[in-house]
Amino acid sequence: MASLAQNRTRTPAVTLRLAALAALALALLAILPAAFAANESYDIVMKNYSYTPDHMTWHVGDTVNLTLTNNSTDKTHEVMFGKGDLRYETDSFGAKHPHGWTTKLFDSPDQLHFMKGQKIEELMAAMPMITLQPKGGTMTFTFTVPDKKGTWSYACFEENGSHYADHNMKGTIDIVD
Ligand SMILES: [Cu+2]
Known part of the structure; x- marks a missing residue:
């Protein structure tokens, strides 16, 4: 009963302001996690x-913004995403070299959106394969985690695959809910 009595003594203006603040706080609580948790950003050197880094954890459905930079x-250097057995390519001398995986992470080049870059040696969106020149080659792209x-x-x-086969140039990604 004491609190009821207190409420009655408040002016309508104060009560209205408190109600507005409470509504604003609730709105922020609803919006903030969506704005921040749904996006992941990585700089890979x-x-x-x-x-x-050589390890990332991505969440299904999140939007990832990824910037690759070659500081060699x-x-x-390049990046190819995948898993499973290695995929081989045959060169003009008939020699086979490892080049990517049998299982690709992205099914369609439409899944990647290339934003900006410089000193790009080769870009094959269908793989995808992003190859960057030394001394600052860079590419920023976004995608939804499949x-x-x-x-x-x-x-x-x-x-000829030696950066992977001989120098173990690789990283891992855990895709989770
Ligand atoms: Cu390399």
Whole structure:
């Protein structure tokens, strides 16, 4: 009864202001997690012969904004996403070299949106394969994390696959709910 009595003594203006604040707080609580939790941002730096970071955790349905930068002073590096057995390509001398995986993370080039970049050696959206020149080659792209839960890899197959096969230039991604 005491609180009721207190409420009655408040002026209508104060009560209205409190109600407005409460409504605003509720609105912010509803909006903020959606604005921040739904987006993930990563800067991956490449050098001879590694990625930093070499592990990421992505959430299904999130929008990821990813910037790749090649800080090597002398080597071209790339990123390819996938898993499973290695995929091989045959060169003009008939020799086979590892180049990506048999299972691709992205099914269609439409899933990736390339935003900006420079010193790009090669860009094959269908793989996808993003190859960047040394000393600052960079590419920023966005995508929605596909509903493919599990552990995936990213790696560089430059110089006839030797960056991966001989130097273990790779990283892993866990896709979770
Ligand atoms: Cu490389």
